[in-house]
Amino acid sequence: MIKIIVDSDSLEVVENYINLCNLLNQNNYECTIYGLTKTDSERCKSSHISMFSPQKNDTIILDNISVKSVNDVYNLARILNPPVYSLKKNKLKYKIKRWIKIQKEKLKIVFELPKPKNFDLITNLSAPIVDIYGQNLEKTAKIAGVLTVIKPDGQIEVSIKKAIDDGMEKVLLFGRIGDPVYYHDKISPILKTYHGKVQYCGYPDCREKIYSQISHVYDFSKNRNLPYLEMEFTNNNVALCSNHLLTYVKKTEDEIIETLSKKFNLNKHKRSNITVVLNGFRRGKNLEKQINALKNQTIKPDEIMLWYNDPGKGYNINRKMAAQAKSAISNENWGVWARFYYAMNAKTKYICVFDDDTIPGSKWLENCLETIKEHRGLLGTIGLIYNDKDNYYNHTRYGWANPNKETTKVDIVGHSWFFEKEFLTAFCREWPLLDVKICGEDIHFSYTLQKYLGLNTYVPPHPENDQTMWGSLKGWELGVDNHAISHQHIVNSNNSFLFGVNDYFKECQKNGWKLIKFEEVNK
Incomplete structure (x- = not known):
């Protein structure tokens, strides 16, 4: 730090x-x-x-x-x-x-x-x-902020009038409403009279967000019984928060960061802006391999989260490894969907979700970061392009099972998903189309991303001669045991996985999901 x-x-x-x-x-x-x-x-x-x-x-x-x-x-x-x-x-x-x-x-x-x-x-x-x-800063607008609990003894209407008389171009009111009657009788009329010039902005979760928008702070002195200018920021507040700073001094920003980084070797403190979400069930022994692989990444994640489904009787939860991540251990098995909802707790721009049988190469996160710059969309380590609209299992695979030299556009990806946190808004836009718990989340993600954000799904490069860039190194070894969802449910549940995933595949198409091969044919 x-x-x-x-x-x-x-x-x-x-x-x-x-x-x-x-x-x-x-x-x-x-x-x-x-x-x-x-x-x-x-x-x-x-x-x-x-x-x-x-x-x-x-x-x-x-x-x-x-x-x-x-x-x-x-x-x-x-x-x-x-x-x-x-x-x-x-x-x-x-x-x-x-x-x-x-x-x-x-x-x-x-x-x-x-x-x-x-x-x-x-x-x-x-x-x-x-x-x-x-x-290098240019002057910005004079924007006043009134920060207080909205109740009569704050005399907020007087502070607002003082700011307007002082020539403020805008007045932003921040604070919780302590007295709704006072707000209705005194503040609402002012907002209507000065529509657009005086605005009530609620109360952000941190004051840094407030100060980033204003240049002057007004308050009411109970002792002097008059409003006064409490604070005026230097540099017209342009540089209070970096989002304002970058607007005005973009060239300067690059110079400062480059100078500091080279002179004082600051790159070691740079965050990746990536949160990894792992999934625990009955392969608890794989967690140590996964966490070690993440520690060895060329670009390390800022945070590791773990969603742990109840493995059932006869299976132990790997609490030792769970302690090395921000973990949520459930007393219910919520299937493959829960980890994506849990991922909404991440605080970074990017999220990478892993299946419990997926061990990435040391450059996987770096590979994803570089790829998403040119191909903004959902990325994964195994991708499918479907050859038949009615058969989920008739497809061509790309990724660790069939190495691809260049980034490849596909219909869906699996085993590892790399995406912007913002994409979860599309994932959650629709409930699962069918009552499924053990499959369909991969199809659903690509379907909703295409439908609501107009974005595609890709497999980053998986060069045959450089497995450090792969998203999965032991797929053939770890993904075929008795705990594999497909194997478990084909054996025990009258082919429920087979029918469930194929039904979901067809249902998404009915709702507007376009497959690559058939979209090109229709054109």
Whole structure:
């Protein structure tokens, strides 16, 4: 992680580091600032200085802070906020501290062993790198924000009028409605009178989202009984949040990131923006192989999640490996669909779901990231192109079972699915068309993605001579045991899998799903 410790009274310096923190996080570099005031801390990813602790491989940026040893870095909280001892109020503590100090000097006992330097320390971050912001920003609109609980004693209507009189182009009202009657009688008429200029925006889940939209903050002083301008951000607030910053200084953004990355080797802190979702059932022993394969990826996932279906009596849950992921262990077997609904909890742009018999090559996630840049859609490690509209099993396979040199457009993919989290909105747009639990999710995903987002399904390159790029290395070995869904249900349930998947295949076509071969024939 990149950790910035700020100890400055200069508003411009603080503003610049907030801008830098937001820019780094926007570009997937994990960055946190320590030492900001409460108000400033809400405008970026930050934490109190007491929470600062150097960790292995951290890059630590110190602003206006003098350190003489590695131990000083570990004790920054004490250095920046030294404890004050009052002789009158705390004589006992003072005496104890003094006695310990004398004993240390007498006996030469070292209470704090020297800490190893396992982090990168930057104390000379050149101002021009950060000050580029202030030199390239264009002026933005004057947008006022009124932040408060909406109730009578807040005198919100007075603050709104003050902002309008001050020449604000827009006034945004944030806060929960504490008094609905007051909102109806006082605020609603203002919203109608100044339609479009004054807007109620609810209350976002973090203040950073609020501050990213406004340039001035207005409040009402109960003591003075009048509205006042509480805060005006420097640089006209353009750089408060990186999404605004990128709009105005796109060229500068590239320069800053490139300069910092090369000079201070920041690429090791860059996040992949990928969450992996694993699936547990009766192949618990495979989880260790999967997690080890994910740890060995050239581009590692930011997070691993695990959905664990109840394996039934006689089978153990691999709780040891489940503890290494953010896990949800169910006391019911919800089949193959539940993991995709569970994936909606991911916080990254991309998600990669794996079957429990799929072990990826070390470059699989990298392969998917590169492919989705050129072919935005659903990606997978095995793809099918159907040869018969009425027979699910009449198809040609591409991927690990039939290596393809180039990215190949297919009808559906399986075994591993790589996609943008946004695509789950299409997946959930329709309930499963049939009452199935053990099949159909792969067909459903490609069908809904095509129908609602106009996107296709692809198999990334699986070069025959480079299996590190493959999405599955042991498909022939792990995918044919007695726990395979197709085998289990053909044997035990009167061919229920065979009929279920074929019925779902036909049902999606009835609802508008177009197959590649037959779409081309119709044209």
